[in-house]
Amino acid sequence: MAATYASAGAARPAHAARGGMSDRAFAWALIAPAMAIILVFALVPLGYAVMVSFRMADLTRGGLREFVGLDNYRTVLFDQSFWESIAVTLKFTVAAVGLEMVLGIAIAFLLHGATHGKTIVRSILILPLATAPAVTGLFWRNLYDPQFGVINWLLGSLGLPEPNWLGDISIALWSVVLFDVWQWTPFVALIALAGLSSLPREPFEAAELDGASTWRVLRVLTFPMLAPVLFLVLILRTIDSLRLYDAVAVLTRGGPGTVTETMTFYLFRTGLKLFRMDYASTMAIFFLYALLVASVFALRPLLRQFTERAQAQN
Amino acid sequence: MIRSALLGGVAAACLVTPALACEDADRVPLTWSTIAGFYTDAMADLVAGFEASHCAKINIVNIDNSQLYNKQVIEMVGATGAYDIVTLETSEKADFAENGFILPMTDYLADKQELVNDVAPVLATMTTRYNGDIWGLPYYTYTAGFIYRADLFEDAGEKEAFKAKYGYDLAVPTDWQQHRDIAEFFTRKAGETLKGETLAKDFYGVGLMAGPFPEIQDELSGPIWGAGADWLDDEGNVQTAAVEKALTDYIELLKFAPPAALTVTYDGVMNQMKDGQIAMTHGFFLDQWPNAATTEESVPGARMGVAEAPGKKAYIGGFLLAVAESSAHPEEAMDFVAYIGGPEAQKKFAAAGGTTTLTSVLNDPELTAPENRAKTGHFGTLRQIFQSMDGFQSNLFSTPYGAKIYNTMQIPLQSAAAGQITAAEAATRLTDEVAKICGGPCPIAKDGD
Numbered sequence: 076m077a078a079t080y081a082s083a084g085a086a087r088p089a090h091a092a093r094g095g096m097s098d099r100a101f102a103w104a105l106i107a108p109a110m111a112i113i114l115v116f117a118l119v120p121l122g123y124a125v126m127v128s129f130r131m132a133d134l135t136r137g138g139l140r141e142f143v144g145l146d147n148y149r150t151v152l153f154d155q156s157f158w159e160s161i162a163v164t165l166k167f168t169v170a171a172v173g174l175e176m177v178l179g180i181a182i183a184f185l186l187h188g189a190t191h192g193k194t195i196v197r198s199i200l201i202l203p204l205a206t207a208p209a210v211t212g213l214f215w216r217n218l219y220d221p222q223f224g225v226i227n228w229l230l231g232s233l234g235l236p237e238p239n240w241l242g243d244i245s246i247a248l249w250s251v252v253l254f255d256v257w258q259w260t261p262f263v264a265l266i267a268l269a270g271l272s273s274l275p276r277e278p279f280e281a282a283e284l285d286g287a288s289t290w291r292v293l294r295v296l297t298f299p300m301l302a303p304v305l306f307l308v309l310i311l312r313t314i315d316s317l318r319l320y321d322a323v324a325v326l327t328r329g330g331p332g333t334v335t336e337t338m339t340f341y342l343f344r345t346g347l348k349l350f351r352m353d354y355a356s357t358m359a360i361f362f363l364y365a366l367l368v369a370s371v372f373a374l375r376p377l378l379r380q381f382t383e384r385a386q387a388q389n
Numbered sequence: 390m391i392r393s394a395l396l397g398g399v400a401a402a403c404l405v406t407p408a409l410a411c412e413d414a415d416r417v418p419l420t421w422s423t424i425a426g427f428y429t430d431a432m433a434d435l436v437a438g439f440e441a442s443h444c445a446k447i448n449i450v451n452i453d454n455s456q457l458y459n460k461q462v463i464e465m466v467g468a469t470g471a472y473d474i475v476t477l478e479t480s481e482k483a484d485f486a487e488n489g490f491i492l493p494m495t496d497y498l499a500d501k502q503e504l505v506n507d508v509a510p511v512l513a514t515m516t517t518r519y520n521g522d523i524w525g526l527p528y529y530t531y532t533a534g535f536i537y538r539a540d541l542f543e544d545a546g547e548k549e550a551f552k553a554k555y556g557y558d559l560a561v562p563t564d565w566q567q568h569r570d571i572a573e574f575f576t577r578k579a580g581e582t583l584k585g586e587t588l589a590k591d592f593y594g595v596g597l598m599a600g601p602f603p604e605i606q607d608e609l610s611g612p613i614w615g616a617g618a619d620w621l622d623d624e625g626n627v628q629t630a631a632v633e634k635a636l637t638d639y640i641e642l643l644k645f646a647p648p649a650a651l652t653v654t655y656d657g658v659m660n661q662m663k664d665g666q667i668a669m670t671h672g673f674f675l676d677q678w679p680n681a682a683t684t685e686e687s688v689p690g691a692r693m694g695v696a697e698a699p700g701k702k703a704y705i706g707g708f709l710l711a712v713a714e715s716s717a718h719p720e721e722a723m724d725f726v727a728y729i730g731g732p733e734a735q736k737k738f739a740a741a742g743g744t745t746t747l748t749s750v751l752n753d754p755e756l757t758a759p760e761n762r763a764k765t766g767h768f769g770t771l772r773q774i775f776q777s778m779d780g781f782q783s784n785l786f787s788t789p790y791g792a793k794i795y796n797t798m799q800i801p802l803q804s805a806a807a808g809q810i811t812a813a814e815a816a817t818r819l820t821d822e823v824a825k826i827c828g829g830p831c832p833i834a835k836d837g838d
Contacts (some may be wrong), residue, residue, distance in 0.1 A: 134466045135488055221649045222661065242600070242651030244807050305742075328455075330601025331651050332804030347459045348796040349826065350466075 121363070127356040134350035147357040157358060159333060160341035167337060168316040169246060171255040175312055178256065179263025180305070185273045186264070197268075200261035208258065212325030215254045218239070218304045219326070241327050252336050254322055259315075263308050270304035273299075303377060311372055318365065338362060411444035413692060417721045418446050421710075422461055422727055423476040425451035428529050428708065431741040435734045445721050458792060463714060464492035473716035474725055477525075477709040479516050479786050480795035483834065486519045487789035491711040493522035494771070497723045504731055511774035515786050516707040520834050522621040525711035526730030527746040528738070531676040533607060533703035534770050535561065536662070538684070539694030541575065544584045550574075561696045565612050565638060568595075568671075568699045574644035574667035594645035596658035596667040599806040603799050604654045607704040609635050611672035614783065616707045620798075622642075625831035627823050628684030633816035640812055642671070651807050662668035663687045672703040675774075676744035678767035695767045696821055701777040788831040790823075797822050806813070 095102075096104065128147050131140040151157055186193055203211065218224050221238035227237040240250040268360035274297070282292050298305075320339040321327060329344070336344075338358070346355030421436075423429050429451055436447045450472065452460055458481060465485065466472045477485055485491045498505050508527060509515070516527045541547055551559035555570050562568040572594030577583055579590050598604035605621075609632075613620065618631030643650060647661055659680045661667045665688040675695065684691045697703070710729055712722040728734055732749055739745040750756065750772055751768045755762050782830045785791050798819055806817035823831065 135462060135484060138466065221652070222647060222664070222666070239648040239651060242648060242807065244809050328601040329800075330803055331807030332601075332809035333800060334807070334809060344796075349793050350462060 108326075121272075124356040124359055127352055128360050132351070132353040132356070134352055139352075141371060143353070148361075149355060151357045151361065154354075156336075156341060157276035157338075160336050160338045160354070161333070163248065163336055164319065164338045165319055167252060167255075167319060167335075168313060170249070170261070171252045171310045171316050172309065173365045174252070174256045175260045175263050176258045176305070176309060179308075180267050182260065183267035183271055186268050197265065200265055203258045203261055208321040209325055211258060211323050212254070214325050215257075219250060242331055244331050247327055247331055248335050251319075251322055251326055254326060255316070255319070259312060259332065263312065266304060266308045267301065270301045274300050303380060306377055308376075310370065313373075315368065413446070414755070416440075416446040417718045418448060419473045419716075419718060419722055419725055420448045420450060420471060421474040421476070421725070422450045422452055422464075422710065424454050424457055426454070428743070431738060431743050431791040432528075435729060435737055438734065438737070439725055439728045440540075443721065443724060445718075445725070447725065458796070461485075462490075465715065467606050468715040470715040470717050472713050473685075473718060475711055475713055477711055478792075478795070479706050479709070480791040482516060482524055482709055482711075482791075483519045483787060483789045484792040485711065486522070486524050488518070489714055491524055492716075492723075493520045494525055494712065494720055494723055498523055498526075498727070499806075501727065504727065504781065505634045507629065507732065507749050508518055509746065509748050509751075509772075511705055511775050511778045512707055512746055514782055515705045516709045520786070525709045526726050527707035528710050528735070529676065529731045529770070530705075530707040530746045531674040532705050532744075532771060533611065533672040533698055533816035534675040534775055535670060535696045535698045536678065537561065537694050537696070537701075538667075538674070538691055540661075540690055540692040541584065541668050542694065543692075546585055547583075557751050561694070562699045565615065565699050565803045568669075569638070569642055569645075571595075571669065571731055572642055575612065576645040588790070588807040590666070590788065591647075592665075592666045593647045593661075594669070595642060595644060596661045596670050596673075597639075597646040598637075598658055598671070598673075599643060599646070599650045599803065600653045600657065601799065601803050602654040603795060603803050605806065606795070606798050607672045607706065609639060609802065610783070611698045611703040612638060614781070615698075619784050619796075621823070621831055621833065623784065623833060625784070625788060625827060625829075625833050627816070627820040629816045629820045631732070632819060633812050636802060636812040636815055637784055640759050640806060643806060651803075653693050665691065672698040674704075674706070675767040675771055678744075679742045679764050682763045682766060693766075695770045697770060697774050697777060699773075702781070703774065703778075705774075705778060705781070705783075710817040739768075744771070748775070784831075784833045787834045788827070789834075790827045790831050793826045794831070797826060 092096055096101055127139065129142055129144065131143050132138065133140075135220050186196060189196075218226050221239045221242065223238060224240075226240070238246055241247050278296050278300075279292065282296060287295070319337045320343065323335050323337055323340045326345075327335040329340050339362075342355050342358050342362070345351050345358065392578070407411070423432075424757060429449060432449070434720070436449065439445065440447060457476065458478070461472065461477075463477050464477070473559040475485070477491075486493070504526075506512070507512070509530075510753075510811065512527060512530055512532070513523075517523050517525055533594070542561065548559045551571075551574050554574065557567075557576070559571065566643045575583075575592065575594040577588055577592045579587055579588050581592075583592055598608055610620070612635040613631050616631055616634070618628045620627065622628050628702055647666055649657060649661070653661075655674055656669060658667070658673065659677055662681055663684045665684070678695055681695075682693050684693055705813065710726045712719050712726060715720050730746065732747055733745045735745045736753065736756070739750050743766070745751060751772050756765050757768050785794065799814040801810070801822065804810045804818075805812050810818070
C-alpha cells in the first residue's frame with residue numbers, strides 16, 4: 076500500500092498538490108510565518124531602537140522627546156565608561172572563549188578515545204548547560220565567598236593564600252571567566268565530540284596504513300575535517316560571550332568598581348537604572364553593528380564552503 | 390488638588406467605617422509592590438487585618454530590592470495601573486513626586502495630624518515631604534546607628550591596653566577618629582589574643598559594606614553629614630572636597646575590615662558579626678539589631694551594644710508607602726497606606742521584629758521592656774538619633790534626580806574603595822556623573838519641609 080501511495084504522489088506534478096502554487100510561491104508561504112515572527116519580535120523593536128537613538132528619551136523626564144540628530148552617537152562615542160565596558164567585554168571574550176575552545180576540544184578528544192564511561196561523562200557534561208545561569212551564578216558566588224566559601228576553605232586547609240575572588244580588582248574578571256569556562260566548556264566538548272564521531276573512518280585508516288604520525292593525522296586530517304564544526308562553535312560562543320550579562324549580574328554586579336562591567340551590563344545600567352533609553356539604544360545599535368560586521372567576516376569562509384558543497388551536489 | 394481633596398474626603402469617610410461584611414467578589418483589589426524579604430513577610434498578618442476591616446483584597450508583589458525601583462518606574466511611566474501602592478526608598482521620593490507617578494496625600498492626611506505628627510520629624514522630612522506636600526507614610530525605617538560588641542568594649546584587659554596605646558578610654562566612639570582608632574586596635578591576627586583568649590582566626594576591627602551596592606554611600610553619608618557637608622550643596626553641585634575627604638578616611642578604614650568587605654552589603658556584615666569576625670560596624674542600619682543580637686547566641690561570651698553613630702549623624706532611611714497616580718482605587722489605597730503606617734499595624738509590626746517609624750511605638754513600654762531586648766533593644770537609640778538629627782535635611786533627597794544619583798554614586802565610590810581609582814578621582818568622577826545626570830547643577834526643592 077505504501078508503495079502505491081508513493082508512486083501515486085510521485086506521478087502527480089508537485090504544484091498540483093499545492094493547489095497550483097508555483098515553487099517560488101510555495102517557498103514564500105513556508106517561510107512567511109517565521110518571517111512574520113522575526114519581523115514582529117526582532118525587526119520592529121530594532122527599528123524602534125534606531126528611532127529612539129535619534130531622539131531625546133529619558134523615561135522619567137517625559138519619555139520620547141525631540142529629534143536630536145547624532146547627539147546621542149556623539150555622547151556615546153565620547154563616553155569613557157562605554158569604552159571601558161567594551162574593553163572588559165573583549166578581554167572577557169578572548170579569555171573565556173579561548174579557554175573553552177582549548178579545553179572543550181581536549182575533552183572531546185579524550186572522550187572520543189575512551190572505551191568506558193563515555194555515556195556517564197557525557198551526561199555529567201550536560202549538567203552545567205542545563206542549569207540556569209542565575210542559579211549556577213549564585214552557587215559560584217557562594218563558592219567564591221572569601222569567608223564562608225568552599226574554595227578558600229580548601230586553599231586555607233592546604234596552607235595556600237585565600238584570594239578575594241570577586242572583591243580583588245586584579246582577579247575579579249578572571250573569576251567570572253572561570254565561571255563561564257566551567258559552564259560552557261562542556262558545550263564545546265559535546266559539539267566537538269559529535270563532530271569527531273561523525274568523521275569518516277576511511278581517510279584515517281589509509282593514513283594509518285601509510286604510517287602517518289599522530290601529529291600529522293591531526294594536522295592534515297582531523298582538524299581540517301573538523302574545522303567547520305569548530306568554527307561554528309567558536310562563532311556561537313563568541314557571540315554569546317559578547318552578550319554576557321547574567322553571570323556579571325549575579326556574581327559581581329559589575330564590580331569591584333567597574334572591573335567586570337561588560338557592555339551589556341553598562342547598557343542595562345544606563346537604560347534601566349538611569350532610564351536614558353536614548354543612550355542605551357545608541358549603545359545597542361553600536362553593539363549590533365559591530366556584531367553584524369564581525370559575524371559577516373567570520374562567517375564568510377563557512378558560507379562559501381556551504382555554497383561550494385551545494386553547487387557540487389547539484 | 391481638587392481631585393486630592395475629593396479623594397481625601399471619600400477616603401476619610403471610608404476609614405471611619407467599622408469592620409465590613411462584604412462578599413469576596415465585592416472586594417476592591419489593591420496591588421502593593423514591595424521588597425521581598427522580612428519587610429514584607431512580617432506584613433502578611435497586618436494585611437489580613439486591613440482586609441478584615443475594609444472591603445479590599447491586597448495582592449502583594451514581592452520584588453528583589455535591586456529591581457524594585459526599575460520595575461516600579463516602568464509601570465508608572467506606562468501608567469499601567471499594575472501597582473496601586475508602591476514602596477520607595479528615601480532617595481526615590483522626589484523623583485516619583487516630581488514626575489507625577491504618585492499622588493500627594495496632604496489632603497487625605499489633613500484630619501489625621503496625630504498620625505502625621507507621630508512619625509519622627511526628621512524621618513518624615515526625609516522620607517515623606519517634597520515641594521510642600523506629604524507623599525505617603527513610611528512603614529519601616531533602616532536609619533543608621535552603631536552596633537558593637539559591648540563585651541569587648543567593656544573588657545578590663547582590652548580597656549587597659551587601649552588606654553595605654555591611644556591615651557584615652559575605650560568607649561563607644563563619639564567621632565570618626567575614635568572609630569578609626571578602635572577599628573585599628575581590635576584588628577588582630579590569628580594567634581594573637583582577644584579578651585585574653587588566643588584567636589583561632591583573624592579578627593577585624595570593623596565590618597564595612599564596601600561591596601557593589603548602594604549601601605557604601607549610606608555609610609559615607611554619616612561622615613559627610615557629620616562634617617557639616619552634604620552630597621550636594623544648595624546649588625545642586627557635588628561637594629567634591631567633602632566626598633574626597635570622607636572617602637579617603639573610609640579607604641583607610643578598609644585596612645581594618647575583613648577582605649570580604651569589598652563584596653558584601655549589610656547581610657554580609659551581619660554574618661561577619663555573628664561569626665565572631667568583627668568588633669563593630671560603621672554607620673549601620675539599626676533595623677538589623679534583631680539579627681545582630683543573635684551574635685550573643687552564636688559567639689560565646691558576646692554581648693551586643695547599640696548606640697548613635699559617631700558624630701551623631703547617620704543615614705536616615707525608610708520605605709515610603711505611596712499611592713500610584715495610575716491606581717484605579719486611590720482612596721482605598723490611601724486607606725491602606727494609613728493603616729500600615731498607623732499605630733495599630735506598626736505596633737504589631739514592631740512586636741514581630743520590624744523597626745517602626747512611629748514615635749509612640751518606639752516609646753511603647755510594653756514593647757521596650759527588657760524581655761523584648763532582642764527585638765526592640767535598638768528603639769531607645771533610634772529615639773536619640775531622631776532627636777539628634779531633628780531639623781536635618783539632605784539635598785540628595787530634595788532633588789528629583791536623587792534616585793538616579795543614588796543608583797550611580799556607588800560606582801565611583803566602590804571603584805575607589807577597591808583601589809581601581811583614587812579617592813580624588815572618584816570624587817571628581819562622581820561630580821561629573823551627577824552633572825551629567827542633572828544636565829548641570831541639580832535642582833533642589835527649597836520648600837521640602
